[in-house]
Amino acid sequence: MTTEMAEPASRIDLAPGIGGGGEIPSFDITLRVRRYNPEVSAEPAWDEFSLTMYGTDRVLDALHKVKWEQDGTLSFRRSCAHGVCGSDAMRINGRNRLACKTLLKDLDTSKPIIVEPIKGLPVEKDLIVDMEPFFQSYREIMPFLISKGHEPTKERLQSAEERERFDDTTKCILCAACTSSCPVFWTDGQYFGPAAIVNAHRFIFDSRDDAGDMRLEILNDKEGVWRCRTVFNCTDACPRGIQVTKAISEVKQAILNRKI
């Protein structure tokens, strides 16, 4: 025997019009994407797409719509689509952003929205760049815990203050928005770049790590922290709000003040 259960009355009174799944405002946009396909042409070219999008859509949704409904050859990286994996860093209206964290309604939709691959890394196709030089620098600063002495039998203890010291730089998602916004990196691909220095900072100032001096030695290179010209593009570009230039300054100070 089944009894029809009456749905319990909501305990929250909603104003009329709220929660009713009302119409989401829609608007028309033009997406201008910098295309490059070495199998077709050695020259990059602009392509424009007209789309009707909604107030809740992001640049990534517009790219999806193009790829799924208009031009399947459009290539870009994305994985989680929620600002955590760091795959879809691209230059949107001239600034490095994550496509999945940039709402279309926050951009000027009266003009074409310009989407380009990030600068300073070799473009492979459309918005996809070769990230290898970026990860090469990342590996060189040894982004892992190095400790001397015996393995502790318990966890490695750390005070809240010691943890706070490098909290900002733990947020990095390796999207390369910072490194590819750096004018020094554009002209000098050998420069370690902000992201590698941020991740070095994360271990240099970690009280549990014993290889800080080694990392400072690596970054004391002429292609290391001294290449930083405090342009602040990296700080402005970081989708996680990391104070990148500040972290680089702290590494510079650590190199100057360390005991030899």
Add this chain to the structure above:
Amino acid sequence: MPTKPAGTLYRGREGMWSWVGHRITGVVIFFFLLVHVLDTSLVRVSPEVYTSVIGAYKNPVMGLGEFGLVAAIVFHAFNGLRIIAIDFWKSGPKYQRQMLWAVLIVWVIVVAAFGVRHLSIVFGGH
């Protein structure tokens, strides 16, 4: 509609433009110093040649050039202090934007004061 695939400018904010300004004024000052060392070294050739070359600078075009040079040096000097503060003052990176506005305000005041004095001499006839 494929259009020309020219590279587009990165739209950096205050930090990037102050860096661009610092670079440009740096190069301007470098070329001035190059010429300055050459014309001053003429005094070793002969004091008369030196005097005539320096005398040739006394025309309105060079006067405007000197004004531009001082404007470049004043910006480079004060922005240089800002960069030192960013590197060595703990809160420097946090206040870099405010410091840039301070630099620009001081720059306008100094350059305006110098401009009134200098250009009135250059164009004042004596």
